[in-house]
Amino acid sequence: MKRDWIPLLLIPLLGVAAFPLVGSPASWVTLTVAGLAMGLMIFVMASGLTLTFGLMDVLNFGHGAFIAVGAFVAATVMLALGAWMQADSIWLNLAAFLPAILAAMVVSGALGLVFERVIVQPVYGQHLKQILVTTGGLIVAEQLLKLVWGPDQITLARPTALRGAFLIGDIAIEKYRLLAVVIGLLVFAALALTLSRTRIGLLIRAGVENGEMVEALGYRIRRLFVGVFVVGSALAGLGGAMWGLYQETVTAGIGAQVIVLVFIVIIIGGLGSVGGCFVGALLVGLTANYIGFLAPKVALGSNILLMALILLWRPQGLYPVAKR
């Protein structure tokens, strides 16, 4: 099967190009791991959104609500299990961390189900209304978060086992970032396997290309869409929980802050493409970290510049989905 490797090659090329500019190998490794971790967290948050757009052309600006809710729910569980989080035992740390991210996924997934039924379903096929209504949903969700958790930011301490860094000579690799890389890769592998090896995955890929024909084959694409929407919301919740712990603070605006990066990633990747979303997220994460180190003043605009360059090269994104 012929594959388009060029976008994938951009990731190592970016790393190689940054190496002489960064100068110090130790700093380069630290920045690269930080970039990969950031990219993979964004990928976890963005993967569901790109699929829901691909399947039903739904522009969900409310996706940030699932990210924020995931962060708050995880923070609540971790704070409630604070003693285990701060214990010196990795098992007790895990006993607090795992239920926290699981709760984040369950609550965000459930919220996604309600959001789809109440907010998204009435505006199928109406893009302008989707933008307005889902943005409204995000604003309402933010205010509800403030109502439930209060207006102040929540400070989160990472579990003891995830604090600090592994030191290899001069190279320092933060433990939490390494965990974020592992979780991100596991999510990518699970999605890639589901999409390529299962019937549901085939249906999702086919639905992204031509939903009408999937229906003409006898499959109910709306049910499929609801399932993808819920899974995507749960993944956004997972990403939100990871992002909150990464920043060690959680605020009601966390979703709105990250959603800009999420949209950049799915546009760069090609709307509807999980592979493109993965590559786009890694490019965004690496660029943000390298530029942040080399030229902090332009770091804020670096991702917009990256998006503009990629769209000049490939106007439909790195891996455009063949839509009907």
Place this chain on the structure above:
Amino acid sequence: MAEPLLSLRGVKTSIGRYHILHGVEFDVAEGGLTMLLGRNGAGKTTTLRTIMGLWRAAEGEIRFAGRDIAKLSTPDIARLGIAYVPESMAIFADLTVQENLILAARAGPPDQKRLDWIFARFEALKRFWHLPAGHLSGGQKQMLAVARAIVEPRRLLLIDEPTKGLAPAIIANMIAAFRELKDGESTLLVVEQNFAFARQLGDTVAVMDDGKVAHTGTMAAFGADAGLQQHLLGLGMGEHQ
């Protein structure tokens, strides 16, 4: 007289502000092949899409095997045993030939005997089994689109312009496949512009003009009536063969 497998009565369909079908009426008897003919813009594709539920009939009745299907959703219509091959083919370009057929076989993995029968007629599909369908040629995509509709037994096949852009050798295989299908398990309703193809295959014919069915009858009678063909299809003498 036996009840027709498919029956349309007073079917009206609009797309946006445009009224396309103005009360379509015709029957498709069980078994055999009905050709739906007409000039460009007569409403043939809209009729197939309306039967399939892809566009909603604003008025009228569509009965399939004795049941009104006009209000059913597209997946429910497909599950009654109706397969649709659109003019655009609508193959899933990112999926392999194999994956396209796996999805089309709703009841489970495609039956090997059935696949062998398909491969005997459309050999390229076997050769490019693991190739993404987007890499196939136009003719091969058409074969895949038809194969997807027949990978499982269906009672009714709705096929929109199956010969469009195909090489004569492939058209011959298509004719052979359709003949076997109509003589066996399926009833076919085929939209076609190629009158020579239509004449070879059709048992009955419904000719559309301006969103209505203007003529129904046997293909033998229609094929012999050059004046009617000229009137309804605008065919010259050279196109009758």
